[in-house]
Amino acid sequence: MDHHQDQRLVAAVAAGDEAAVAQALAAGADPDASAGQLRGSVLSEAAGSGRSGVVRMLLEAGAQLRTVRPHTPSALRAAVVGGHPDVVRELLAHGALAAQPGSTPSALTEAISQTSFQPGPATLQTLRLLLAAGATPGTTEEAPLISAIRRSASPVVLRILLEHGAPVDQRRSDDTPAVVLATRRGDHAAVDVLLQAGADPDARDPRGRTALMHAVERDERRVVAALLLAGAATDAVSPDGMTALLLAQGWQRQTVQFMLGERRVGLDNVQINRTAVELVPTGLRIAGDPQLFRLLASAIDIALDDLGEPEWQARTGRDPEVARAFAQRLRDDVVPAASGSWHELDATVDEFRSARSALAEIAYGTTPVTPDGSSRADIVDLLQELDRQPG
Known part of the structure; x- marks a missing residue:
């Protein structure tokens, strides 16, 4: 083992310098040299970095496809996580599937995960390559x-x-x-x-x-x-x-x-x-810009004035006094967020439901007036946006 040449190889692989990789290998560097304590072999390092030329050179020099050291990624898994279909194709052509360890996650399960964590054409191509090659999940997956x-x-x-x-x-x-x-x-x-x-x-x-x-x-x-x-x-x-x-x-x-x-x-x-x-929450935090809070306040006032308090309560099941008070809080109590550029207001669920009921009356009910600067379509969009959110 030539430790000096191994170090040269590690540096060359990290830099993606194919000429230096060739020189180190010719001088006796180990193609299975470790790239670091937890980083696996130089082959895994090259695969995870998408350096297909270096991967090819290491394979031709006899680098092993299996995981050389415990608890480090195989070259195939590194390429899958990195989203490098060209490298995956090269490794599969050299029999990488058969050399995969029995530990999980398998390359296939990892590829499926990557389509959610790092979505893009490359992750889909990687998944297709693995499926075409006959990849299967691990025995416990x-x-x-x-x-x-x-x-x-x-x-x-x-x-x-x-x-x-x-x-x-x-x-x-x-x-x-x-x-x-x-x-x-x-x-x-x-x-x-x-x-x-x-x-x-x-x-x-x-x-x-x-x-x-x-x-x-x-x-x-x-x-x-x-x-x-x-x-x-x-x-x-x-x-x-x-x-x-x-x-x-x-x-x-x-x-x-x-x-x-x-x-x-x-x-x-x-x-x-x-x-x-x-789950039945008792409170929530509303975040947005001041004009949106004013729009909600205006919607409550418009719906209450149009329906009258008895009909409002009959149609929505909401206390009109709670609704009126919340409209005022939407104007007076909104504060800048401590850690962001938006504004915030803590509200009870009953208060928020009052605002939602007002929007529904304007969007789908008989109330003909909309808040200044907004159309009925704008109110429908806002109502649907609120309804899509948890809680």
């Missing part, structure tokens, strides 16, 4: 389609996996179908991809609950719509006697009850067996 859904992967990733043979009704290791997993996450895009590819809309989880039942419980209306459009059975009954409609009634999901075909709905106290937990 979930199937690729399940891994992708768990990571909220883009629909294009799911389609690529399906194109390469992933079963559309793939199940997690506990026998939960992919469509149910996507439903529980509220991932309507993933649900749609699966359904369009032929997934069973009535597939049941180990408890006998269908995806529609889970979507209803979680008030995931876009998922409910996708499942119903795909023909999901509304009369399916779980082993514990639940139906989608019963679950909607038990959670008092009035809009979902209409979606399920009901024409008369209320707030009845229906006893059900729940599989979901719903």
Whole structure:
């Protein structure tokens, strides 16, 4: 072992200097030299940096594809994480898949993760290369389609996996179908991809609950719509006697009850067996620019003045005095954020719901006036933006 030449090789690889790499190797440097205590071999270093020419030279000099030292990345995994499809192609051509360690994550699972963490054409190309080469998950890992859904992967990733043979009704290791997993996450895009590819809309989880039942419980209306459009059975009954409609009634999901075909709905106290937990926050923080706070205040005043306090309370279920006081706070109590360029106001949920009710009356109700400088379309957009946010 020539320690001096090994150091020359490490420096040359780090610099991407192919001529210096060739000289060090010719002088006796070890092609499996360590690039650092936790960085793996020089081959892994070159692969992770996307230096395909250096990778080729090291391989021709006999560099090992397997992980030379414990707890360091293999060259293939380093290339996958780095998003370098040219290097991945080179390594695969030299048999890198067969040389992968049994530890997790596997190169394939890592590639799926990278499509979410570092999305771009290179990560998709890398994933395609691995699938075409026959890459498989580790023995303790979930199937690729399940891994992708768990990571909220883009629909294009799911389609690529399906194109390469992933079963559309793939199940997690506990026998939960992919469509149910996507439903529980509220991932309507993933649900749609699966359904369009032929997934069973009535597939049941180990408890006998269908995806529609889970979507209803979680008030995931876009998922409910996708499942119903795909023909999901509304009369399916779980082993514990639940139906989608019963679950909607038990959670008092009035809009979902209409979606399920009901024409008369209320707030009845229906006893059900729940599989979901719903958080009920008591306060929140609103962040934005001062003009947006003034717009919310104006919307409350306009809706209250147009409806009158008795009709406001009857239509919205909100205390008009709380609404009036909140409108004033929206004008007077907004302060600059301590660590940002926006402004903030802490509000109770009841206060915020008053503002939301006012926006809804202007957007969809009979109130004809809009706040100065805004159109009805602007109010609709703002209302939808608020409704998309958690809580």
